[in-house]
Amino acid sequence: MKFSDYNISPLIKSQLEKLGFKKPTDIQFKAIKPILEGEDVLAIAQTGTGKTGSFVIPILHKLVAKTHKNYKGVRCLVMVPTRELAKQNAAVFREIGSETSIKTFGLFGGVEQEQQIRTLNNGIDVLVSTPGRMFDLISQGHLDISQLEFLVLDEADLMLDMGFLKDIQDVLKHIPKKRQTLFFSATITKKIKTLAYTLVRDAIRIQISPQNPVAENIDHAVVMVEMDDKRFFLENVLKEYDENKFVVFARTKVRVERIVAAMERVGIKSEALHGGIEQKDRFVILDRFRSGENRVLITTDVAARGIDIPSIDYVVNYDVPDNPENYVHRCGRCGRGNKRGQAISFCSKEEKPLLEAIEEYTGEDIEHYEMSLAEYKDVLKDTDDGSYDWKKLIEEANKEDGSFDEWKDK
Numbered sequence: 001m002k003f004s005d006y007n008i009s010p011l012i013k014s015q016l017e018k019l020g021f022k023k024p025t026d027i028q029f030k031a032i033k034p035i036l037e038g039e040d041v042l043a044i045a046q047t048g049t050g051k052t053g054s055f056v057i058p059i060l061h062k063l064v065a066k067t068h069k070n071y072k073g074v075r076c077l078v079m080v081p082t083r084e085l086a087k088q089n090a091a092v093f094r095e096i097g098s099e100t101s102i103k104t105f106g107l108f109g110g111v112e113q114e115q116q117i118r119t120l121n122n123g124i125d126v127l128v129s130t131p132g133r134m135f136d137l138i139s140q141g142h143l144d145i146s147q148l149e150f151l152v153l154d155e156a157d158l159m160l161d162m163g164f165l166k167d168i169q170d171v172l173k174h175i176p177k178k179r180q181t182l183f184f185s186a187t188i189t190k191k192i193k194t195l196a197y198t199l200v201r202d203a204i205r206i207q208i209s210p211q212n213p214v215a216e217n218i219d220h221a222v223v224m225v226e227m228d229d230k231r232f233f234l235e236n237v238l239k240e241y242d243e244n245k246f247v248v249f250a251r252t253k254v255r256v257e258r259i260v261a262a263m264e265r266v267g268i269k270s271e272a273l274h275g276g277i278e279q280k281d282r283f284v285i286l287d288r289f290r291s292g293e294n295r296v297l298i299t300t301d302v303a304a305r306g307i308d309i310p311s312i313d314y315v316v317n318y319d320v321p322d323n324p325e326n327y328v329h330r331c332g333r334c335g336r337g338n339k340r341g342q343a344i345s346f347c348s349k350e351e352k353p354l355l356e357a358i359e360e361y362t363g364e365d366i367e368h369y370e371m372s373l374a375e376y377k378d379v380l381k382d383t384d385d386g387s388y389d390w391k392k393l394i395e396e397a398n399k400e401d402g403s404f405d406e407w408k409d410k
């Protein structure tokens with residue numbers, strides 16, 4: 001089925017065509033029709049599957065098809081856990097709805113509220129918001145959601161992880177009981193189910209690839225690398241694929257900054273993104289990455305969740321994530337929509353149990369890139385980091401306990 005076969009507004013269809021969206025992705029195929037028919041939906045789908053479009057397309061159509069005269073308030077509220085996601089989802093509404101008169105606004109904290117209040121006062125149809133700032137504005141009387149028609153919860157599992165349960169419950173006090181509710185979560189747990197069933201009514205349940213949460217159009221590989229050698233392997237791939245866009249994940253802010261510095265020493269430009277960087281700077285960094293001005297983004301899990309930047313070719317797990325779900329989210333940054341992506345994980349011997357936990361969670365073994373000792377040493381030798389005497393370090397490690405060769409032989 002193609003989008004042209006759908007019974008949706010021509011204003012939306014022509015925009016989908018311009019964006020190059022010809023046929024729906026799996027989640028879109030399953031969700032758009034019931035949403036158009038007014039059903040509540042409970043969907044388990046990860047980012048990268050096209051899930052944003054699966055609610056944006058039918059909601060826009062319904063908002064366009066039926067106007068709501070004497071009401072100036074918000075008609076659709078999308079609750080999201082992070083500011084980045086608020087910005088991003090709002091952008092998708094605006095992009096797909098650019099030929100319609102539907103007005104969308106992404107609302108979040110960390111920025112001045114005066115401008116936001118002015119925008120809201122001008123009339124907004126779709127509000128995409130993080131919970132905190134939204135409640136501030138409701139309590140100050142700047143935000144009217146009393147006749148809301150659509151409530152969407154996006155990344156509901158992360159909302160719970162971030163402690164937004166009470167906020168979600170509080171929203172219910174401000175909106176009509178008669179509404180359409182769409183609930184999206186990347187994972188399903190008992191807690192999520194309980195929350196979902198307090199929100200949706202006789203929902204259509206949709207689950208995308210439950211056995212294989214890792215997006216299908218991503219190739220996965222793991223390379224066994226000593227912790228201290230990871231930067232040379234990163235340098236190696238970044239130089240080999242110097243036309244490609246990379247997101248590199250490390251465990252902590254400090255490690256992110258160290259990696260950026262290490263890459264700078266070898267002449268590779270990259271940028272850091274983590275929770276220690278101010279919100280407004282984070283947006284600028286993301287924009288530079290989106291536009292291609294910077295092609296290597298080095299980040300932590302917290303800062304990266306939900307980021308949808310098209311055309312990311314590689315995800316590098318510089319550190320193996322200690323939570324298997326994060327592996328899925330990280331890798332989902334590439335291979336988005338109908339594109340192919342490649343995920344590479346650098347795994348040290350200390351991280352092997354984490355890798356096994358990921359394989360158990362995804363139900364698939366990740367292919368190991370087998371490397372001879374000579375090849376491994378070549379990577380270290382090829383570095384442009386003049387401050388590094390690789391030969392001496394390897395000799396020292398071997399002199400102490402033979403650990404380097406022994407580890408490589410495993």
Ligand code: AMP
Pocket residue numbers: 020021022023024025028046047048049050051052053308309310336337338
């Ligand atoms: P999402 O899972 O919503 O974050 O979307 C992932 C990516 O897929 C985004 O970059 C979208 O622009 C892209 N996308 C969504 N729907 C389609 C479609 N039907 N055809 C091609 N690309 C799509």
